[in-house]
Amino acid sequence: MPRETKYRRTTAADAEIDLPDELTDPPAPSNRVLDEQRTFDEQLRPTRLSQVIGQRKVKERLQIVLDATRMRQTPLGHLLLDGPPGLGKTTLATVIPRELDTEIQFTSGPALKAPKDLVPYLTNAISGSVLFIDEIHRLPPAVEEYLYSAMEDFRVDIVLGEGTNARTLSIDLKPFTVIGATTRSGMLTAPLRDRFVHQERLTYYDTAELTEIVQINAKKLSSDISDDAAREIAIRCRGTPRRANNLLRWARDYAEVHGGGTITDDIANRALEMREIDKHGLDEQDRRYLTTLIDVFTGGPAGLSTLSHSLSIPADTLEDEVEPFLLRTGLIRRTPRGRTVTPAGWEHVGRAKPDNDGDRSLFG
Structure with missing residues (x-):
């Protein structure tokens, strides 16, 4: 008869010693273009919830949840952020750990191809920390099912070795928070969706909110911009802050070359016409x-x-x-x-x- 698999219960701290390096070290990002875009985004992102422009109702609900979490001194319940691209899901995910004075780890659904890719993030999580999973609807089924016990029971099982020499480690994890971001909530399975205690949907921004975002971010980029120019960029960015930031960066470059560095209404219009973006935001x-x-x-x-x-x-x-x-x-x-x-x-x-x-x- 085949021998039974050896079973041992341990903690995440023990696992860091027992597990192979590939199960304890998260993979480092290697896409240079994405890294440059992330650096630019981080330069413009707010650091506190009070600094976030727009999404008023979402912010009010999150503020209550954060205040209650601090009062109880317990980890924040798992949070799902849903909405079209560029509306601030990642921004909110980076603001929340700062509000709670804790750490955050970043990964994405496509990057987690097998359960072993998820293990380093789980075992390295400290109590109350945040694990942000972007495009969580693209998690492979095996990884998604492996995440269930981690989210619900703060425990994962790992099989080491093969055949008769295999042994199973049941690893106790520190209580942590998963923040998932998705642009297609309909692709999430019901079991995964139901494990998120809090679910928020982000909506498109209006022109006044986007104008304020452009004005604030222009200051962060050390660029002078007129009110009319900021509004012009806001009108043409399709209600999306990320697109507004990209157009602002283009207008800044154009102004430095053709306008002495100041983004006036005329400079903004000429820059956007060169990008072939019309008055309604169509390219x-x-x-x-x-x-x-x-x-x-x-x-x-x-x-x-x-x-x-x-x-x-x-x-x-x-x-x-x-x-x-x-x-x-x-x-x-x-x-x-x-x-x-x-x-x-x-x-x-x-x-x-x-x-x-x-x-x-x-x-x-």
């Missing part, structure tokens, strides 16, 4: 989508794959990057037969609006 690819749908398909309906071939752009790029903003602003419509241009979309590209139902754009 060249968005406008080409609209004109192709109008010129080639007389306004639609046209299927996604047909549009993809006509534009020589992958279908998933159209669906994930181009169409969401056009749908949100009421310039196109999805129908069972395909995509169609609304009257507002015809008007936006300067074509005669067809006489049919009175669709309206969010632009007014």
Whole structure:
């Protein structure tokens, strides 16, 4: 008969001695471009919850949770942040540990390919610390199931060796908090979603909030910017702070080369025109989508794959990057037969609006 697997219960501190190096050392990030973008983002990110602009209701609820956590002196309950890209999920995740005066570890769903990739983060977590998992909906099923016991019971089991020489370590973890960020909450399994005590959804920002963000971040970049220029950038960033920061950085570069360093309304307009971003935030690819749908398909309906071939752009790029903003602003419509241009979309590209139902754009 085969021998039973040896079973031993230990703690995370013991595991750091017993486990191989690859199970105790988190992998270091190696993408230079992503590191540069992260450095820029961190330069502009607020450090306290009171400094976060926008998301007022989310901030109020989080403040209550943080105050209660400090009063009880217990770890924060697991938190899920949901919303489109660029709205501040990572910003909130970095602010929370500072509010609680604790540590944070960063990883992402695609980086955790197997349970062993998750172990170093769990065993290195101190009591009350935060583990931030970006794009958590992309966790492989095996890693997700392995995370269940860590989140619920603060315990993980590790099998060392193979066959008759295998032994199992049941590792007790220090109580910690998982903060998950996702752009597609519908892809999360119900068991994982239910393990988050707190769930918050972030929404798009209005122009006033984005103008304030641009003005504050311009000061952090040591750039002078007029109120009109800040508002112009805010109008064209599609309600997204990350896009506002990227446009601000471009306007700063343009101003240093062509405007003496000061971002005026004229400089901002010239910089954004050079980037081919119009008054409503549409770029060249968005406008080409609209004109192709109008010129080639007389306004639609046209299927996604047909549009993809006509534009020589992958279908998933159209669906994930181009169409969401056009749908949100009421310039196109999805129908069972395909995509169609609304009257507002015809008007936006300067074509005669067809006489049919009175669709309206969010632009007014």
